[in-house]
Amino acid sequence: xxxxxxxxxxPLLLDDLIKRQDQYFQSxxxxxxxxxxxxxxxxxxxxHLHERDILDALSKDLRKHETEAFLAEIGIVYxxxxxxxxxxxxxxxxxxxxxPLTVFPARSRIVPEPLGRSLIISPWNYPxxxxxxxxxxxxxxxxxxxxxxxxxxxxxxxxxxxxxxxNFAPEYLRVLNGGVELSQELLSRRWDHIxxxxxxxxxxVIASAAAKHLTPCTLELGGKSPCLxxxxxxxxxxxxxxxxxxxxxxxxxxxxxxxxxVEDGVHDxxxxxxxxxxxxxxxxxxxxxxxxxxxxxxxxxxxxxxxxEPGKVNFGGRSDPGQLLIEPTLMTGxxxxxxxxxxxxxxxxxxxxxxxxxxxxxxxxxxxEKPLALxxxxxxxAEHQDIIGSVSFGGGCINDTLMxxxxxxxxxxxxxxxxxGAYHGQFSFDAFSHKKAVLVNGTSxxxxxxxxxxxxxxxxxxxxxxx
Ligand code: NAD
Numbered sequence: 287x288x289x290x291x292x293x294x295x296x297p298l299l300l301d302d303l304i305k306r307q308d309q310y311f312q313s314x315x316x317x318x319x320x321x322x323x324x325x326x327x328x329x330x331x332x333x334h335l336h337e338r339d340i341l342d343a344l345s346k347d348l349r350k351h352e353t354e355a356f357l358a359e360i361g362i363v364y365x366x367x368x369x370x371x372x373x374x375x376x377x378x379x380x381x382x383x384x385x386p387l388t389v390f391p392a393r394s395r396i397v398p399e400p401l402g403r404s405l406i407i408s409p410w411n412y413p414x415x416x417x418x419x420x421x422x423x424x425x426x427x428x429x430x431x432x433x434x435x436x437x438x439x440x441x442x443x444x445x446x447x448x449x450x451x452x453n454f455a456p457e458y459l460r461v462l463n464g465g466v467e468l469s470q471e472l473l474s475r476r477w478d479h480i481x482x483x484x485x486x487x488x489x490x491v492i493a494s495a496a497a498k499h500l501t502p503c504t505l506e507l508g509g510k511s512p513c514l515x516x517x518x519x520x521x522x523x524x525x526x527x528x529x530x531x532x533x534x535x536x537x538x539x540x541x542x543x544x545x546x547x548v549e550d551g552v553h554d555x556x557x558x559x560x561x562x563x564x565x566x567x568x569x570x571x572x573x574x575x576x577x578x579x580x581x582x583x584x585x586x587x588x589x590x591x592x593x594x595e596p597g598k599v600n601f602g603g604r605s606d607p608g609q610l611l612i613e614p615t616l617m618t619g620x621x622x623x624x625x626x627x628x629x630x631x632x633x634x635x636x637x638x639x640x641x642x643x644x645x646x647x648x649x650x651x652x653x654x655e656k657p658l659a660l661x662x663x664x665x666x667x668a669e670h671q672d673i674i675g676s677v678s679f680g681g682g683c684i685n686d687t688l689m690x691x692x693x694x695x696x697x698x699x700x701x702x703x704x705x706x707g708a709y710h711g712q713f714s715f716d717a718f719s720h721k722k723a724v725l726v727n728g729t730s731x732x733x734x735x736x737x738x739x740x741x742x743x744x745x746x747x748x749x750x751x752x753x
Contacts, residue, residue: 303460304403304475307430310457311402316428319378323371325425325454330367332453333360333418336445340414343441347413348535349580358534359415362692366419369694369711370426377426377715385725388751392727398719400428401502402478407469407492409484410582411538411632413439416506417446420481421459423714429479430458434472436484437465438582470495477501479718483540484508485630486655486703493706504707504717506540507700508630511659512651513543513687514673516644517551519663523685525559528636529567531661531687533614536579537634538586541659541681541688544630545620545637547647553640557616560638561601564614572613573606580610581633587612590633593626600638622653644672651677656702661687680704 315321333340340360344350350359380397404424408417417435424431433450435443447461454460462468473480473495482492483506496503513531515524532543548556568575581587587610594603594615602615612634620626620637627637641647651657660679662670670684680700681690690696691710699708709717735744735751 300462300471300475303432303456303462306457307403307432307460310455311400311430316400316430316458319375322374322378322426322428325458326367326371326374326422328453329418329422329425330364330371332449333363333367336449339445340442343439343445344414346441347410347439348538348582349578350535351577351579354534354577354579355414358539359412362415363418363422365692366422366694366710366714370422370715373712374426374715377712380724386751389725389727390733391731392725394723394725397722397724398427398715399722401718401720402429404429404431404479404481404718405472405477406431406433406481407472407484408433408435409540410436410438411535411540413442414446416483417442420483420504420709420714420717421450423709423718424481425459426715427718429718431460432472433459433461434469435461435463437463479503481709481717482506489705504699504709505705506698506707506709507658507703507705508540508632509657509700509704510544510627510630510654511541511657511661511679511682512647512654513546513661514644514647514651514663515546515548515552515556516662516664516666516669517549518666518669519552519556520665520685521552521555521559524663525556525563527685527687528661528663529560529563529614532636533564533568533634534688536581536612537636538579538582538632539688541691542632543636543659543661543687544657545627545639547639547641547650549644549647550640550642553638557600557618557638560616560636564601564616568614572602573604573609573611578611578613581612582610584610586633590631590635593629593631593633593635595624595626598624598637602634622650644669648673648677656680656700656704658700658704659683659688659690678702680708 341352341355344355380395382395385392385394406420435446443463447463450459450461476499480496480503486507489505489507572578598617598619600616600618602613605612615635617637656678658680660682662673662684683690694711697708697713698710699705735747
């Protein structure tokens with residue numbers, strides 16, 4: 287399906303913009319609680335005022351239904367801004383910490399300070415939420431930012447440019463639209479923090495560009511997130527929640543279950559339940575269901591089509607190339623060396639792979655890079671403990687999918703190849719802050735033991751203090 291793409295603006299006078307942002311940040315204008323609060327309130331107003339435009343852009347880019355767009359994009363942004371407004375004062379407060387006798391009579395505290403000039407680069411799959419959520423962290427922590435949305439969701443990218451650039455001063459927040467070239471141009475400059483959401487492959491490009499300037503970065507990446515269903519699972523609820531997590535946004539979700547491992551004994555019953563659930567949610571002809579989101583572009587549609595081996599389709603498998611639609615598809619008989627298991631699927635295709643027991647499942651998962659998410663379906667607390675205690679993953683759920691994202695009290699991020707750092711709620715504030723260590727000593731008292739010349743008795747005292 288071809289779209290008349292709106293004009294994407296080119297980066298103009300990037301160095302001048304960076305200089306202006308630098309001066310603005312150095313002026314201290316972004317640091318006060320009052321300023322940050324006002325900017326968050328303004329962002330909330332802008333988001334509310336343009337809710338209709340955002341829904342339209344998401345519909346044009348991904349055919350997202352309004353309710354889905356609210357649940358997974360707009361609502362998350364509102365909740366994140368509200369959370370920041372509610373807690374900002376506390377987050378900003380210096381935190382007193384204890385001081386050992388060695389530093390007597392000093393007192394110590396941790397003072398959060400803004401990192402400075404941030405670069406935020408975002409992907410196309412949740413193009414509004416994944417751009418604005420980090421911006422909330424940048425504002426809350428007192429940073430200035432340049433923001434580059436994904437060129438592959440152009441309607442949302444152009445709207446974001448309008449929302450931010452018409453409501454905030456360029457020296458504070460600036461959206462620049464463009465593709466890989468602009469991204470590389472931006473990455474060649476020095477930043478105080480880079481916040482990147484996207485693929486693991488591009489994450490490595492970002493990390494190496496950041497390394498040149500020793501710039502700290504937050505990398506929110508992807509990978510193959512497993513879903514594990516044991517004999518102790520409630521299969522009806524399991525099927526409902528797997529289908530929800532897998533087919534939201536047509537599977538184009540970083541934390542979607544990528545594949546399902548199911549214990550022997552419940553394999554057939556699970557597949558039955560999954561098939562029933564797909565029909566219940568999307569009808570008997572999903573390609574005619576107006577609520578089925580589309581694949582972002584021709585390239586990804588072709589890529590996904592190649593992953594669907596007709597001989598291994600258990601359910602679904604049909605597509606509509608004209609509309610870039612692929613129906614919810616279950617695959618069985620999948621081998622580990624099949625194309626569908628060689629890359630992150632990132633689409634509405636779900637392989638279901640039988641395993642003998644939990645041990646085999648763990649070995650299978652550990653054969654891949656550390657995943658962004660893991661979902662375990664089981665009503666047995668010992669199994670929960672076993673998986674949580676032995677498998678590394680960014681975050682996840684027991685008996686659910688995706689919903690760990692909806693709690694701002696939980697950090698959202700990967701580990702190893704699925705990412706570096708985390709955000710949401712206070713973790714967003716932390717991601718854009720430096721924790722400055724401050725020790726305040728008095729001048730009326732001094733322990734002589736730390737001063738030259740070194741004599742035996744001083745060492746004895748030190749040995750008493752430092753053990
Ligand atoms: P992507 O890595 O291709 O692109 C992300 C951004 O990087 C875009 O703005 C793009 O312009 C830019 N970019 C692309 N190639 C570049 C290059 N060579 N140099 C510099 N910049 C470059 O990712 P995508 O296709 O937009 O998104 C899909 C991927 O993102 C999936 O792997 C998914 O799992 C991951 N993802 C992760 C999260 C998360 O929160 N962890 C969320 C959404 C998506």
